[in-house]
Amino acid sequence: MADEHLVELSPYPASQVGASGFIGYSPTARRVLVAIAYRDLDGELHGMNAWPASGRDLVTYRRAVSDDEEK
Numbered sequence: 001m002a003d004e005h006l007v008e009l010s011p012y013p014a015s016q017v018g019a020s021g022f023i024g025y026s027p028t029a030r031r032v033l034v035a036i037a038y039r040d041l042d043g044e045l046h047g048m049n050a051w052p053a054s055g056r057d058l059v060t061y062r063r064a065v066s067d068d069e070e071k
Helices: 055-070
Strands: 007-009 020-026 031-039 045-052
Touching (some): 007 055, 020 055, 031 055
Antiparallel strands (some): 007 020
16 A cells, blocks of 8 residues: 555446455565455545456556656
């Protein structure tokens, strides 16, 4: 969540409950991850699931990094 290129997809397209998806690089995992979380009524995030990014999510993240580096 501290990645400067973090991409938020709200709601995450595959979420059946309207949760948000966050795609970003994890130095601990040494890879790009997708984290799914929901915001409660106070606006606090609660993690639900996470997995290594692939396919469309990885392409979305790489585009965000590329766009940020061109600025």
